Amino acid sequence: xxxxxxxxxxxxxxxxxxxxxxxxxxxxxxxxxxxxxxxxxxxxxxxxxxxxxxxxxxxxxxxxxxxxxxxxxxxxxxxxxxxxxxxxxxxxxxxxxxxxxxxxxxxxxxxxxxxxxxxxxxxxxxxxxxxxxxxxxxxxxxxxxxxxxxxxxxxxxxxxxxxxxxxxxxxxxxxxxxxxxxxxxxxxxxxxxxxxxxxxxxxxxxxxxxxxxxxxxxxxxxxxxxxxxxxxxxxxxxxxxxxxxxxxxxxxxxxxxxxxxxxxxxxxxxxxxxxxxxxxxxxxxxxxxxxxxxxxxxxxxxxxxxxxxxxxxxxxxxxxxxxxxxxxxxxxxxxxxxxxxxxxxxxxxxxxxxxxxxxxxxxxxxxxxxxxxxxxxxxxxxxxxxxxxxxxxxxxxxxxxxxxxx
Amino acid sequence: xxxxxxxxxxxxxxxxxxxxxxxxxxxxxxxxxxxxxxxxxxxxxxxxxxxxxxxxxxxxxxxxxxxxxxxxxxxxxxxxxxxxxxxxxxxxxxxxxxxxxxxxxxxxxxxxxxxxxxxxxxxxxxxxxxxxxxxxxxxxxxxxxxxxxxxxxxxxxxxxxxxxxxxxxxxxxxxxxxxxxxxxxxxxxxxxxxxxxxxxxxxxxxxxxxxxxxxxxxxxxxxxxxxxxxxxxxxxxxxxxxxxxxxxxxxxxxxxxxxxxxxxxxxxxxxxxxxxxxxxxxxxxxxxxxxxxxxxxxxxxxxxxxxxxxxxxxxxxxxxxxxxxxxxxxxxxxxxxxxxxxxxxxxxxxxxxxxxxxxxxxxxxxxxxxxxxxxxxxxxxxxxxxxxxxxxxxxxxxxxxxxxxx
Numbered sequence: 001x002x003x004x005x006x007x008x009x010x011x012x013x014x015x016x017x018x019x020x021x022x023x024x025x026x027x028x029x030x031x032x033x034x035x036x037x038x039x040x041x042x043x044x045x046x047x048x049x050x051x052x053x054x055x056x057x058x059x060x061x062x063x064x065x066x067x068x069x070x071x072x073x074x075x076x077x078x079x080x081x082x083x084x085x086x087x088x089x090x091x092x093x094x095x096x097x098x099x100x101x102x103x104x105x106x107x108x109x110x111x112x113x114x115x116x117x118x119x120x121x122x123x124x125x126x127x128x129x130x131x132x133x134x135x136x137x138x139x140x141x142x143x144x145x146x147x148x149x150x151x152x153x154x155x156x157x158x159x160x161x162x163x164x165x166x167x168x169x170x171x172x173x174x175x176x177x178x179x180x181x182x183x184x185x186x187x188x189x190x191x192x193x194x195x196x197x198x199x200x201x202x203x204x205x206x207x208x209x210x211x212x213x214x215x216x217x218x219x220x221x222x223x224x225x226x227x228x229x230x231x232x233x234x235x236x237x238x239x240x241x242x243x244x245x246x247x248x249x250x251x252x253x254x255x256x257x258x259x260x261x262x263x264x265x266x267x268x269x270x271x272x273x274x275x276x277x278x279x280x281x282x283x284x285x286x287x288x289x290x291x292x293x294x295x296x297x298x299x300x301x302x303x304x305x306x307x308x309x310x311x312x313x314x315x316x317x318x319x320x321x322x323x324x325x326x327x328x329x330x331x332x333x334x335x336x337x338x339x340x341x342x343x344x345x346x347x348x349x350x351x352x353x354x355x356x357x358x359x360x361x362x363x364x365x366x367x368x369x370x371x372x373x374x375x376x377x378x379x380x381x382x383x384x385x386x387x388x389x390x391x392x393x394x395x396x397x398x399x400x401x402x403x404x405x406x
Numbered sequence: 407x408x409x410x411x412x413x414x415x416x417x418x419x420x421x422x423x424x425x426x427x428x429x430x431x432x433x434x435x436x437x438x439x440x441x442x443x444x445x446x447x448x449x450x451x452x453x454x455x456x457x458x459x460x461x462x463x464x465x466x467x468x469x470x471x472x473x474x475x476x477x478x479x480x481x482x483x484x485x486x487x488x489x490x491x492x493x494x495x496x497x498x499x500x501x502x503x504x505x506x507x508x509x510x511x512x513x514x515x516x517x518x519x520x521x522x523x524x525x526x527x528x529x530x531x532x533x534x535x536x537x538x539x540x541x542x543x544x545x546x547x548x549x550x551x552x553x554x555x556x557x558x559x560x561x562x563x564x565x566x567x568x569x570x571x572x573x574x575x576x577x578x579x580x581x582x583x584x585x586x587x588x589x590x591x592x593x594x595x596x597x598x599x600x601x602x603x604x605x606x607x608x609x610x611x612x613x614x615x616x617x618x619x620x621x622x623x624x625x626x627x628x629x630x631x632x633x634x635x636x637x638x639x640x641x642x643x644x645x646x647x648x649x650x651x652x653x654x655x656x657x658x659x660x661x662x663x664x665x666x667x668x669x670x671x672x673x674x675x676x677x678x679x680x681x682x683x684x685x686x687x688x689x690x691x692x693x694x695x696x697x698x699x700x701x702x703x704x705x706x707x708x709x710x711x712x713x714x715x716x717x718x719x720x721x722x723x724x725x726x727x728x729x730x731x732x733x734x735x736x737x738x739x740x741x742x743x744x745x746x747x748x749x750x751x752x753x754x755x756x757x758x759x760x761x762x763x764x765x766x767x768x769x770x771x772x773x774x775x776x777x778x779x780x781x782x783x784x785x786x787x788x789x790x791x792x793x794x795x796x797x798x799x800x801x802x803x804x805x806x807x808x809x810x811x812x
Contacts, residue, residue, distance in 0.1 A: 011454070011457035011458050014458060015458065045477075046407075048417070048477075048481065049480075049481065049484055050421060051417035052417050052421065052481050052484045052485045052488065053484050053485065053487070053488035054488075055488065055760075056484040056488075057483060057484050057487040057493075058489075059483075059494075060480045060481075060483035060484045060493075060495055061480070061484070061488065063479065063480035063483065063497075064476070064477060064480035064481065064484075064493055065474060066476070067473035067477055067480075069472070069478070070469060070471060070472070070473045071451075071473055074455075074467070074470035075454065075455065075458050075464035075466075075469045075470065076464050077465075078455055078459050078466045078467070078468065078470075079458045079459065079461040080417075080457045080460035081463040081466065082460075082461065082462075082463075083460065088465075089466055089469055091546075094545075096543055104648065112664045115544075124503075139500075140497075140498055177804060225565035231475075234644075351653075
C-alpha cells in the first residue's frame with residue numbers, strides 16, 4: 001500500500017490512513033506500507049535549500065529531502081501503534097533499499113528484504129519511507145520525483161511471490177481519460193496496460209511515476225490506483241493481455257486517454273551539416289550532462305543542412321543553452337532557437353499506429369480550433385503534438401470531444 | 407564546535423555559522439561540527455506527534471525527532487560547500503554514535519570514529535547531527551533534552567588526543583552568575599569547574615546539558631561556552647585545579663552563581679511507617695518507571711512515622727501520582743500531598759559546605775523578603791531551596807544582591 005503526500009498531509013489524514021492499513025491487516029494481509037512526505041514538504045525543503053545556495057550539493061540535498069518521508073513514516077507508525085497494532089517504521093536505508101550513487105535521481109540496485117521479512121514474521125505492520133535509499137558509501141540517496149511509487153512497486157516485486165499487487169492510494173479515484181481539472185467530462189479508466197500508462201505518465205499525467213510503471217511491467221506487478229478517501233474501485237494497471245481478455249477486444253484501436261505536459265521547452269539547432277554523427281554529438285553532449293530529452297525531430301535535409309529540434313523540461317533550460325552554444329560552434333550551425341511557451345498534448349491508446357485515421361482525426365480536431373502544431377511525434381501507442389501553451393485547454397477540450405464524445 | 411538551535415534557526419544564521427566553521431578551518435584546525443535542530447523544530451515535532459496520539463511510541467518518536475538535526479546538518483553542509491569548502495554531513499548513525507536502547511533518552515555506549523577520521527583525512531569539514539544515535543537494532547535513538555551538547559563533548563573526548571577542546575556556540579556570551587533575563591546585574595563567569603557547572607545545569611540554568619558536563623569531566627574535555635554572534639570570550643568549563651590556579655585562591659569560598667528551576671513539582675507521602683525499606687520502596691517504584699527524582703527530604707520520625715517529600719519535573723506528574731497511589735496502599739501511608747506551584751532556587755560555589763555562614767546568609771536574604779522555604783537540600787557546592795514559584799524573581803534578586811552586591 002502506497003500513500004502519496006496529500007494522503008498524509010495532516011494528523012487527521014494520517015489517522016485515516018492508519019485505519020485503512022489496519023483494515024487491510026484484519027483482512028488477513030501482511031501490509032507493507034510506503035509513504036511520501038506530507039503535503040508540500042519536499043517542495044518546501046527544496047525552497048529552503050535554495051535560500052542557502054542556488055546550487056545545493058546533491059548529497060546534502062538528499063540528506064535534507066529524505067527527512068520528509070521520515071516524518072511521515074514515524075507519524076503513521078505512532079498512529080497505528082496508538083490503535084493497538086504492532087508496527088515498525090523503516091527509513092530507506094533500514095529497509096535495505098540499495099541504490100546507485102546518482103544523488104537526487106538514484107536508481108534502485110537491489111532490495112535486501114531480510115529485515116522487512118523478519119518484522120512481518122513478528123506480526124508487525126511495516127512502514128517504509130518512500131523516495132529514498134542508501135548508496136554503497138552509506139549516504140542517503142533519493143529516487144527523483146514520484147520516487148515513492150517506485151519504492152512501493154519495487155517492494156511489491158521483491159516481497160511478493162504471486163500475484164504481485166501494489167495499491168497506490170492518492171487524492172483522485174484513479175486514472176482518467178484526461179485531466180478532470182481541465183476536462184469536466186473526463187472518465188475514470190477501469191483498466192489500462194503498462195505501456196499505455198507509461199505514455200500517460202510520461203506525457204505529464206501526474207498520477208504515477210514512469211520508472212515505477214516500468215518496474216511493474218518488468219516484474220508483472222498489478223498496480224491499483226485508488227482514492228485514500230473513497231471506497232470506489234480505482235484503475236487497474238496490468239499486462240496488455242489481461243486488458244484484452246477483460247475487454248473482449250483484440251484488434252480494435254482503443255483511445256485510452258488524453259494527457260498533457262506543460263513542462264516543455266522547445267529548442268532548435270538550425271542549419272547543422274547533414275552528415276553522420278551530428279545528432280549523436282548534440283544528444284551525446286546533453287546525455288553527458290544528464291539532460292533528459294523528450295521529443296526529437298530532425299527535418300529533412302535541405303542544401304545538405306538540417307534543423308534539429310527537441311524538447312526538454314524547464315529546469316534544465318540554462319544547462320541546455322550552454323551546451324548548445326558550445327555544440328553550435330563545433331558543428332558550425334547557424335543558430336539556436338528556443339521557445340519556452342510551448343506544451344505537449346498527447347492521445348494514448350493501444351493499436352493506434354495501425355489505424356492511421358486516428359492521427360488525422362487528432363490533427364483535424366486541433367486545426368478546427370485554429371491550433372498550430374509545432375512538432376509531432378508518434379509511437380505505437382501515442383501521438384504527441386507540441387503547441388503554444390496558452391492553447392492547451394482549448395486543445396484538450398477539442399480532443400476529448402473528438403475521441404470521447406464530450 | 408557545537409551550534410545550538412538558535413544559531414541555525416534561519417538560512418542567514420546557517421550561512422553565518424558556515425563562515426565561523428570555515429574561519430576555524432583556515433586557522434589550521436580540522437573542525438568537527440555538531441548542530442542541533444533549527445530553532446523550535448524539536449518542540450514543533452513533539453507537538454505534531456501529540457496531534458496523532460497522547461502517548462507516541464518512543465521508537466517512532468525518535469524516528470520523527472531525529473529529522474530536525476538532519477535538516478540542520480544538510481543545510482549547513484550546503485552552505486559550507488557553496489563557499490567552496492569540502493564537507494560531509496553525517497547522521498548520528500553514519501557518524502558511528504552507538505547508544506543503548508532507551509528511546510528518547512538513550513545513552514551513548516561507544517563512538518566508532520573511523521568514518522569521521524577518514525573524512526577528516528580527506529580534508530573535509532565533518533558535520534554531525536547532534537542529539538541522535540543508533541541502537542543495536544539499527545533503530546534511530548535520541549539522547550534526551552540538550553543531547554547535542556553530549557554529542558559534541560563525546561566526540562571531542564573520542565576524536566581529540568590532547569588537549570581535548572569543545573566549543574559550545576549559543577545565543578548568550580557565556581554562563582552567568584544568574585539568569586540575565588531575571589537579574590539585570592548578572593555577570594558573565596570567565597571560568598567555572600565541572601562540578602559547579604553541573605550544579606548550575608541541574609538547577610535549571612539552560613546553558614548546557616548535565617550529562618555533557620559529566621562526560622567532559624570524566625574525559626577532561628575543556629568546554630568553552632561562547633556566542634555565535636559575538637567575538638567576546640566566553641566561559642571556560644574546566645577542572646577545579648585549573649580554576650584555583652587561575653584564580654590564585656585556595657580556601658576561600660566562592661559563590662559562582664545563582665540558578666533556578668521552574669520545572670518542579672513537590673510530592674509528599676505522609677505518615678509512612680518509620681522502618682527500613684520504606685524509602686527504597688517508594689523510590690524503587692519510581693525508578694522502575696524511569697522517573698527522575700530531584701530533591702528528597704525525609705522528616706525526622708515522629709510517633710514512628712515519617713513524611714517523605716521529593717520533587718520531580720512536571721511532565722511525569724500523572725505517572726508519579728499513579729505510582730504513589732499504589733505505594734500509599736502498600737505502605738499504609740495516610741495521604742499524598744502535592745504542589746505544582748513551586749520552584750527551586752540555588753546558590754552554587756566551591757567550598758561553601760565548610761563555610762556555614764553562607765547557608766545562613768541565603769536563608770536570611772530570603773526571609774527578609776518574607777519568602778517561605780518549603781524544602782532545603784545542600785551538597786558540597788550547592789544550596790537549594792524550594793519556594794513558591796511566584797516568588798522566584800524576588801528570591802533571585804535578593805540572592806544576587808546578597809552575594810554579588812547588585
